[in-house]
Amino acid sequence: MTLPRLTAIPADIAAVTDYEPYARERLDDNAWAYIASGAGDEITHHANRGAFDALSLNARVLADVRGGSTALELFGQRFAHPIMIAPVAYQRLAHPDGELATVQAAAALEAGMMVSTLASCRLEDIARYAGAPLWFQLYIQPDRGFTRELVQRAEAAGYSALVVTVDAPIAGIRNREQRARFHLPQGISAVNLQGMRAPQPTLPPGASQVFDGLMAYAATWKDIEQLRGLTRLPLILKGILYPDDAELALAHGVDGIVVSNHGGRTLDTLPASLHALPAIAERVAGRAPLLLDGGIRRGTDVIKALALGASAVLVGRPWLYGLATAGALGVAHVLRLLRDELEVGMALTGCARLGDIGPHLIHKIKEI
Numbered sequence: 001m002t003l004p005r006l007t008a009i010p011a012d013i014a015a016v017t018d019y020e021p022y023a024r025e026r027l028d029d030n031a032w033a034y035i036a037s038g039a040g041d042e043i044t045h046h047a048n049r050g051a052f053d054a055l056s057l058n059a060r061v062l063a064d065v066r067g068g069s070t071a072l073e074l075f076g077q078r079f080a081h082p083i084m085i086a087p088v089a090y091q092r093l094a095h096p097d098g099e100l101a102t103v104q105a106a107a108a109l110e111a112g113m114m115v116s117t118l119a120s121c122r123l124e125d126i127a128r129y130a131g132a133p134l135w136f137q138l139y140i141q142p143d144r145g146f147t148r149e150l151v152q153r154a155e156a157a158g159y160s161a162l163v164v165t166v167d168a169p170i171a172g173i174r175n176r177e178q179r180a181r182f183h184l185p186q187g188i189s190a191v192n193l194q195g196m197r198a199p200q201p202t203l204p205p206g207a208s209q210v211f212d213g214l215m216a217y218a219a220t221w222k223d224i225e226q227l228r229g230l231t232r233l234p235l236i237l238k239g240i241l242y243p244d245d246a247e248l249a250l251a252h253g254v255d256g257i258v259v260s261n262h263g264g265r266t267l268d269t270l271p272a273s274l275h276a277l278p279a280i281a282e283r284v285a286g287r288a289p290l291l292l293d294g295g296i297r298r299g300t301d302v303i304k305a306l307a308l309g310a311s312a313v314l315v316g317r318p319w320l321y322g323l324a325t326a327g328a329l330g331v332a333h334v335l336r337l338l339r340d341e342l343e344v345g346m347a348l349t350g351c352a353r354l355g356d357i358g359p360h361l362i363h364k365i366k367e368i
């Protein structure tokens with residue numbers, strides 16, 4: 001038995017993590033296994049949080065922060081704050097209104113939003129509610145002609161950047177999903193992929209199901225080169241953790257990078273995304289904006305990510321739990337909490353602008 005959605009926010013939801021138990025009571029075991037889980041032993045999923053908790057901030061006192069602002073510009077687009085809605089598949093698993101509720105909350109809170117290729121609502125319907133930049137997250141499909149059409153549909157609907165997720169050419173080993181026998185319930189599907197041909201490679205005897213089957217049509221750098229030629233939209237790669245890949249991305253004309261381990265849902269034991277960020281920031285050296293996701297649960301986490309080289313962050317599960325608990329209201333509240341916490345954190349670290357946040361804010365224990 002699952003509980004009904006809330007229509008008002010109770011006082012005991014004071015931080016975004018307070019939504020998790022509320023969401024659990026409102027989702028069945030099937031949806032919960034998909035939404036909350038990570039890959040394998042969930043080591044990376046937990047490491048994402050641990051990395052933020054292990055860093056301390058330096059306070060700065062008596063700074064004049066009047067007139068301060070969290071605004072920024074990315075790829076020529078203006079954002080009121082650097083907290084974005086990460087692409088998340090099948091949001092109707094969390095709430096019947098799915099992505100339509102999320103985009104309305106994002107619009108109200110002026111949050112940029114990335115819409116998944118695997119959205120459970122039509123990308124054109126979602127775009128109607130956009131209030132801040134809406135970016136399309138692309139999973140390159142085995143049918144490359146269909147992939148091109150999808151990009152053209154997103155462009156025509158007004159999406160203002162293309163975020164190609166490159167870290168999940170095949171699903172990770174999701175044991176929690178397997179144990180719960182996760183399946184998409186009837187009526188929830190990747191509606192934007194309707195009509196696509198799904199080529200089935202015939203495997204010669206002895207061939208590998210993974211290398212020759214599941215990976216037979218996986219994207220490579222060649223596809224990024226082709227996409228670069230296909231679209232004038234800013235092209236961002238999501239799921240880079242290794243500096244050499246960041247370098248390759250730039251060499252292929254990519255405009256931005258999301259440092260991400262997919263919320264710990266692809267390869268378990270990858271490093272925490274926060275730990276991967278400094279080496280990538282060093283290699284990229286300001287040639288393209290970096291975004292980061294994985295484990296952001298507090299405004300202070302946003303400050304830590306920006307201090308280590310990110311320009312903005314993406315948030316996944318927290319607002320999904322808000323969506324499951326109270327629909328658009330819950331998503332909006334999660335965004336509000338994070339933005340308020342960011343402003344308080346900036347004020348207490350003496351930062352009037354995002355540009356004032358830098359490595360000096362990360363506390364280093366002096367060796368004695």
Ligand SMILES: Cc1cc2nc3c(=O)[nH]c(=O)nc-3n(C[C@H](O)[C@H](O)[C@H](O)COP(=O)(O)O)c2cc1C
Nearest residue numbers: 035086087088089116165262263294295315316317
């Ligand atoms: C239920 C769920 C579905 C996801 N679906 C997608 C997706 O379709 N495309 C994608 O690029 N990332 C997807 N992600 C990963 C998120 O975009 C993001 O990288 C991750 O959730 C960030 O970590 P966090 O949940 O700790 O904030 C998904 C994450 C979750 C939790």
Ligand SMILES: CC(C)CC(=O)C(=O)O
Nearest residue numbers: 089118168170171262265
């Ligand atoms: C099919 C999956 C790879 C979709 C996804 O991105 C996720 O569940 O994290």
